[in-house]
Amino acid sequence: QRVVSDESWTWQTGEITFNDLWRGEKIDHRLAKPGWDRAGFAAADWHPAVRVSAPRGKLFARTIAPIRVLETAQPAKIEGNQFIFEGMGAGWLRLKTTGQAGDKVIVNYRPGGYGVSNEFTLKGGGEEMFEPKFLFHTVDRVVTVEGLRQAPTRATLTRCAAQIDLWRVGRFESSSEFLNRQYEALLRTQRNYNYD
Numbered sequence: 676q677r678v679v680s681d682e683s684w685t686w687q688t689g690e691i692t693f694n695d696l697w698r699g700e701k702i703d704h705r706l707a708k709p710g711w712d713r714a715g716f717a718a719a720d721w722h723p724a725v726r727v728s729a730p731r732g733k734l735f736a737r738t739i740a741p742i743r744v745l746e747t748a749q750p751a752k753i754e755g756n757q758f759i760f761e762g763m764g765a766g767w768l769r770l771k772t773t774g775q776a777g778d779k780v781i782v783n784y785r786p787g788g789y790g791v792s793n794e795f796t797l798k799g800g801g802e803e804m805f806e807p808k809f810l811f812h813t814v815d816r817v818v819t820v821e822g823l824r825q826a827p828t829r830a831t832l833t834r835c836a837a838q839i840d841l842w843r844v845g846r847f848e849s850s851s852e853f854l855n856r857q858y859e860a861l862l863r864t865q866r867n868y869n870y871d
Contacts, residue, residue: 685721691808699791700807704798705776739839745866746836749829758818758832765813765867769833770795770805772823780822784812811837838866
């Protein structure tokens with residue numbers, strides 16, 4: 676069976692208005708197209724696709740285990756607009772909040788650092804969840820959030836640790852706490868695909 680794309684396909688912009696692996700992502704929920712990825716969606720205002728040359732090279736199957744969110748963590752405490760996590764981890768931050776249509780909430784991964792942030796624009800009408808789709812970073816111990824209308828709680832931010840889901844064939848544990856910590860660090864290194 677051949678599944679191909681041609682001029683019968685259509686396209687339209689979506690809720691992700693900016694994305695840069697090193698600088699962050701901007702998502703505007705007002706621009707979302709609910710149901711666009713399901714059969715029967717009415718794409719009346721979409722544009723026809725344009726045929727281009729096929730990419731060069733040979734297409735081949737992925738040879739590594741899939742990358743999944745294997746761990747999540749809530750902040751240990753909140754001080755003003757600062758969310759303080761225990762330790763650091765690779766992945767991204769999931770935001771849950773409410774507000775009015777057009778409200779902007781900015782999550783700064785590295786306060787005072789080199790400008791990694793996610794900007795989320797609310798559509799309003801109840802609780803909304805934002806999660807960047809095309810980036811990952813080392814999530815520092817302290818993260819700031821600007822633009823919240825209500826007092827933050829520990830459920831406002833969740834750190835999502837995305838790792839290679841390697842199948843495990845054994846475990847190690849000893850009477851030495853030092854060796855146990857070394858083993859856990861090596862395991863995280865093997866699972867961690869983030870080298871930023």
